[in-house]
Amino acid sequence: MIQIKNLKKVFETKKQKVQAVDDVSLEIEQGEIFGVIGYSGAGKSTFIRLINRLEEPTSGSIEIHDKDITKMSASELRLKRQKIGMIFQHFNLLWSRTVFDNIAFPLEIAGAPKAKIKEKVKELIHLVGLSGKESNYPSQLSGGQKQRVGIARALANDPEVLLCDEATSALDPETTDDILDLLVSINKKLGLTIILITHEMHVIQKICHRVAVMENGKVVETGEVLDVFVRPQSKTTKRFVQQLNPLEHEQDKLKEFINQHDDSEVIKLHFIGNNAKRALISEIAKNFEVEVNILQGSIAPTQEGSYGTLYIQLNGNSNVLTDTIHYIQKAGVEVEVLKHA
The missing domain is CATH 3.40.50.300 (P-loop containing nucleotide triphosphate hydrolases)
Known part of the structure; x- marks a missing residue:
């Protein structure tokens, strides 16, 4: 040491x-x-x-x-x-x-x-x-x-x-x-x-x-x-x-989605370690009545595992959207809500 x-x-x-x-x-x-x-x-x-x-x-x-x-x-x-x-x-x-x-x-x-x-x-x-x-x-x-x-x-x-x-x-x-x-x-x-x-x-x-x-x-x-x-x-x-992670510079480009007056949520996901390899979007589509629109994302490896950032738009009933976000969080993925439904 x-x-x-x-x-x-x-x-x-x-x-x-x-x-x-x-x-x-x-x-x-x-x-x-x-x-x-x-x-x-x-x-x-x-x-x-x-x-x-x-x-x-x-x-x-x-x-x-x-x-x-x-x-x-x-x-x-x-x-x-x-x-x-x-x-x-x-x-x-x-x-x-x-x-x-x-x-x-x-x-x-x-x-x-x-x-x-x-x-x-x-x-x-x-x-x-x-x-x-x-x-x-x-x-x-x-x-x-x-x-x-x-x-x-x-x-x-x-x-x-x-x-x-x-x-x-x-x-x-x-x-x-x-x-x-x-x-x-x-x-x-x-x-x-x-x-x-x-x-x-x-x-x-x-x-x-x-x-x-x-x-x-x-x-x-x-x-x-x-x-x-x-x-x-x-x-x-x-x-x-x-x-x-150039996406950190480009969050302003998502304003057209964030400012829309509809029943959607725009969220930013942080995938860490093995979660970066998980087919989470497919799981969401199968388990919840929501539409998922992938806006942009990136992934990068480190010695201790991969990390990724993904911006998605979720469309659906507000209660279902809440359940969907809870599901994502339980999967070990960090969630930052950029726009509430």
Whole structure:
């Protein structure tokens, strides 16, 4: 487990003080993929660099497996950093070294025997899907392949934690998905704790178990990804969720249905987890004397299950409409009534 308590970072110049990270406290469980999301200037990059003390905290503590790294000496920190892997947005590869030699570099620094280095590098090249590229130089690789080298290098010393600093933001969407799938695979195979920062909600949606939302150096919201998607609390979180659920922007387009003077109800349904796969509309049509008009909807997967939003119009007797809505709610689907009959 990683425990971060009251973490602060202040950058000082002659003219001003900048509070980049402001009293952040988080607990990150062993083996989970934890996302930190924020817009530019939110403090997320500084935050992740504080975890391995690439930036020195102004105050606060960072405990990794009950060891407070903020209190470690320089020599202790060097050893601890071998167990904290990090991958970067722009790869940070050594351009004069081959794929094999880039991955071997941290093992060489750690003083590993040549036989162990050869065996470990071969294993990692296979793990990240770069077999046959051992002798290539970074200039001969695609962006996705370069990031695979970066991931393999970060795993060379069998880290306890993998830090990902905007690891996919320099990649195209298809390559981004490939790298995210690789990180999920590594998380499952190795039981590795991954902390990932990003400004893309798609990344959080696809691979993270829990997420913290940062704004102006503070964590303004945290929770399981599915809960945060379905019930965002802060304005910043709602803006991120709208990136993936454009229907939230389009509710005004339903006004022609909402403002109609008839005996219909317009409702918004939230499907969560296995309920997203349920044929609920068919059940309603079979069990109740109502007409169902589907207005618009969307569905998206997360690591903890799918969630969906569906806007429907129900036409029928008011008592039957009430019974229908109760049936939907009993099915575990959240209902928001936008227009009453």
